[in-house]
């Protein structure tokens with residue numbers, strides 16, 4: 101049976117993905133879920149993530165890892181980010197590097213909030229997942245709609261969660277539990293699509 105490798109080094113993402121997959125009773129499809137660190141692959145994913153769309157970046161990462169690991173592995177790579185309508189979709193595919201990769205998130209929040217002076221605060225998190233095996237790549241997309249908050253709130257999650265406000269909950273995504281966030285998140289939706297549309301298909 102093949103092993104599934106999640107091609108990311110982002111600990112927040114690995115935790116969310118593992119937590120989601122654990123609850124999804126999919127054990128018949130592969131024997132293990134591993135991270136890049138588990139398989140000892142020291143690959144510079146940032147250098148690969150240079151495309152202009154989430155689809156392009158996810159595909160590039162999945163294919164690069166699958167090429168190295170070979171046919172015993174299925175590789176799941178994601179590319180995600182925050183798209184803010186009033187900023188023409190920025191930071192978008194540049195979410196991780198926005199204002200510099202090492203810039204602290206509170207500094208980024210301040211810059212974003214100071215640019216959003218009008219009423220249009222609509223935004224969405226987008227996640228594209230690419231699943232690569234020896235037969236090729238299949239893409240899945242998930243989105244979570246929300247608004248940019250007027251000020252940061254909450255300590256859970258990661259990245260831009262403290263400024264991503266969900267009107268239905270009256271909270272930011274940094275104030276949700278991991279289970280709550282997984283149930284509605286862009287990543288949760290993309291993973292659900294992966295599980296329903298691909299992993300459960302009869303081989």
Ligand code: IMP
Pocket residue numbers: 110149178179180181182193195196225257258259260261285
């Ligand atoms: P990449 O997918 O590794 O290119 O990076 C995505 C970046 O988008 C992360 O480093 C975060 O800055 C942001 N991001 C993606 N998903 C989330 C999320 O669920 N919460 C907060 N920020 C996110």
